[in-house]
Amino acid sequence: MTISAEKLIEIAKEAREKAYVPYSKFKVGAALLTKDGKIFTGCNVENASYGLTCCAERTAIFKAVSEGYSNFAALAVVADVPTLCSPCGACRQVIAEFGGDIKVYMANLKGQYATTTVEELLPGFFKARDMEK
Numbered sequence: 001m002t003i004s005a006e007k008l009i010e011i012a013k014e015a016r017e018k019a020y021v022p023y024s025k026f027k028v029g030a031a032l033l034t035k036d037g038k039i040f041t042g043c044n045v046e047n048a049s050y051g052l053t054c055c056a057e058r059t060a061i062f063k064a065v066s067e068g069y070s071n072f073a074a075l076a077v078v079a080d081v082p083t084l085c086s087p088c089g090a091c092r093q094v095i096a097e098f099g100g101d102i103k104v105y106m107a108n109l110k111g112q113y114a115t116t117t118v119e120e121l122l123p124g125f126f127k128a129r130d131m132e133k
Ligand SMILES: O=c1ccn([C@H]2C[C@H](O)[C@@H](CO)O2)c(=O)[nH]1
Pocket: 021, 024, 026, 027, 028, 043, 044, 045, 046, 053, 054, 055, 056, 057, 077, 085, 086, 087, 088, 091
């Protein structure tokens, strides 16, 4: 990995500013580090049809994959909360698709963070192997 957790969190914090959140007003930012050192950012994008909202984490992952990157080392997620911003279930499954060992930094605006992995966040996640007959 080429950059520190703190730096990735800083980048996620900047990405958070772009959040489109007219309904919840809850801005979330993400920064995704590829194994070859490229960074893709994301923010949450809400919709008047609430269920169509895309979280910051998935925005970052879909941006990266659509640009040809799918080997990830770490993902930072930042929100303005006293505790830490923990990815929702849908995002956990989407992150897991690309490796249960991807580091996840859950952070707040003060720069406090916890490090975990998707294996820890979503034990027993559904994977390609589960479709084998
Ligand atoms: O980890 C999370 C949790 C929530 N949200 C978004 C979805 C919605 O726009 C708002 C409130 O749930 O926060 C994210 O982007 N990431």
